[in-house]
Amino acid sequence: MMTAQLKVGDQLQTVTHEVTNDKMIEFEKCVWDRGRNSHSDINAAKADGITRTIASGQNQMAFVHELLEKNFGDAWVYGGKISLRYIHPVYAGDRLTATGLVTEVGEVDGKPRVTLQVWCENQDGRKTSAGTASAGQPSPLKSWIKTESGAAA
Amino acid sequence: MSAELDEHKVWASIPVGDDLGSLDYVLTEQMVADYRRVVDNPQAAYPTVAARHPANLFYRKYAAVMRVPNMGHDSEYFNPPVAGKRITISGRIADKYIRRGHPYIIVEAVAVDEDGRLIEKSRLVGHAREVGREAAHETIAKKWGA
Numbered sequence: 001m002m003t004a005q006l007k008v009g010d011q012l013q014t015v016t017h018e019v020t021n022d023k024m025i026e027f028e029k030c031v032w033d034r035g036r037n038s039h040s041d042i043n044a045a046k047a048d049g050i051t052r053t054i055a056s057g058q059n060q061m062a063f064v065h066e067l068l069e070k071n072f073g074d075a076w077v078y079g080g081k082i083s084l085r086y087i088h089p090v091y092a093g094d095r096l097t098a099t100g101l102v103t104e105v106g107e108v109d110g111k112p113r114v115t116l117q118v119w120c121e122n123q124d125g126r127k128t129s130a131g132t133a134s135a136g137q138p139s140p141l142k143s144w145i146k147t148e149s150g151a152a153a
Numbered sequence: 154m155s156a157e158l159d160e161h162k163v164w165a166s167i168p169v170g171d172d173l174g175s176l177d178y179v180l181t182e183q184m185v186a187d188y189r190r191v192v193d194n195p196q197a198a199y200p201t202v203a204a205r206h207p208a209n210l211f212y213r214k215y216a217a218v219m220r221v222p223n224m225g226h227d228s229e230y231f232n233p234p235v236a237g238k239r240i241t242i243s244g245r246i247a248d249k250y251i252r253r254g255h256p257y258i259i260v261e262a263v264a265v266d267e268d269g270r271l272i273e274k275s276r277l278v279g280h281a282r283e284v285g286r287e288a289a290h291e292t293i294a295k296k297w298g299a
Contacts, residue, residue, distance in 0.1 A: 017193050026191045031184050032205060038222075048222075057223050058205065062192040069198050077198045077233050085225035085278070131225070144198045144233040 003073070003140040006114050012071040012100035017063055019055050021092035027059050050089075057086035060096065060120045060129045067098040067118070068133060074143050075136035084118065084131035095123040100133065112137045163218050163283045164249065164256040173210040173244035173260070182236045198233045206262035207277035210244035221258055221279025228275040232266075239267040247276055256281040 028040040038045040039056045061084060068076040090096060097120065104115040114137060119130040189197045211221055234240060247261035258279045264272040 023191055023193075026187075030188050030191055031178075031180075032209060034205075057225070059192070061226060062194070062197070066192070066194045066197065069194075069196070077230060079229075079231065081227075081229045083225070083227040086223070129225075142196070145196050 003138045005137050006102050006105065008102050008105055010102040012067055012102075012116070014097050014099050015063055015067045015070065016095060016097045018095045019059065019090055019092060021053070024053060024055050024059065024092055027056055052091060055090040055092070055094070057084075057129065060084070060086060060090060060098075063096055063098040063120055064100075064118050064129070064133070067100055068135065069142070071100065072114075072135045072138045074139040074141040077142075077144055080133065080135040082118070082131065082133040084129050084133075086129045088122075088126055088128040090120075090122065090128050094128075096120045096128065103132075105137075114138075161251070161256045161281070161283070164258065164281045167215065167219070167246060167249065167258065169246050169249055171246040173214055173246070173262075175241055175243035176210065176213070177239055177241040179239050180234050180236055185236045206242045206264055206275055207244055207260035208279075210242065210262055211258075211260045211277070211279070216284075218284055219258075220282045220284060221260065221277065222282070223277050224257070224280050225278040226275060227278070228273060230273045231271040234264075234266065234272050235270075240264050240272060241266075249281070 025040040028034045028037060034040075036044045038048040038050060039053055039059075042053055045051070045053045061082075064082065064084060065076075068080060068082075072080065098118070099121070100116040100118045102114055102116050106113055106115070113134055115132060115134045117130070118133045120128045122128055189195050208221065208223065211219075242262050242264045244260060244262040246258060248259035250257055258281045260277045260279060261274065262277075263274050266272055
């Protein structure tokens with residue numbers, strides 16, 4: 001199975017999701033219940049000086065991860081790096097698109113390494129998070145996904 | 154700088170390198186399923202909530218005096234976590250600085266599973282706010298117009 005090698009200027013296949021209030025609340029309960037906070041409760045948000053709840057930055061990070069998982073497969077999951085900053089608030093009802101643009105293709109320790117600009121932007125085209133990511137060239141394997149037979153995808 | 158240090162006494166008292174200790178939890182199938190449903194990604198490899206590791210360790214020690222709403226994350230992924238495995242995370246204060254008058258704390262956490270597999274390293278960029286002082290997002294809210 002062959003996977004196309006990325007080159008400078010290539011743009012990744014994007015990922016788009018709508019952020020809902022229910023999902024924002026649920027996100028705060030995933031793995032650890034973080035209680036009421038400015039991501040899930042309007043009174044907590046007001047106590048933090050903002051007028052409405054804002055989505056967790058990690059909610060945006062999840063979308064960028066999906067972008068990189070889909071485009072890089074195992075090359076992302078085994079050895080991916082990301083540096084992301086949350087630069088504009090995300091509210092319930094926003095529609096976010098995660099995007100990546102290849103800026104450099106080189107080698108690190110003798111292995112191919114692809115560097116990208118990554119970001120999320122909302123329905124108005126405003127960036128809500130931005131940063132860089134890097135991984136090996138895309139892999140056709142997604143070994144963390146188990147098929148019904150138990151084999152890796 | 155001394156005026157800034159005086160203004161941010163609690164921030165100044167937290168030493169770079171401070172050991173935040175460790176904690177562990179079992180990543181269950183249900184946690185994975187919940188996460189995948191909430192992020193609308195049924196095949197999520199699931200590392201992203203790991204970005205909460207640094208904050209969890211930080212608040213265990215400093216919740217009474219300091220909040221660190223995250224402005225960003227720097228993370229590196231080595232192996233996807235496996236449901237059913239116990240994950241141990243350990244943390245430290247990796248760095249701190251004042252930028253444009255705002256104090257920041259960088260909290261680092263490393264996650265390893267029960268088989269010794271390195272899962273991820275994550276650094277939280279926290280906008281430090283002393284509990285009881287100005288609202289955490291006040292200046293950010295103004296900047297954002299929220």
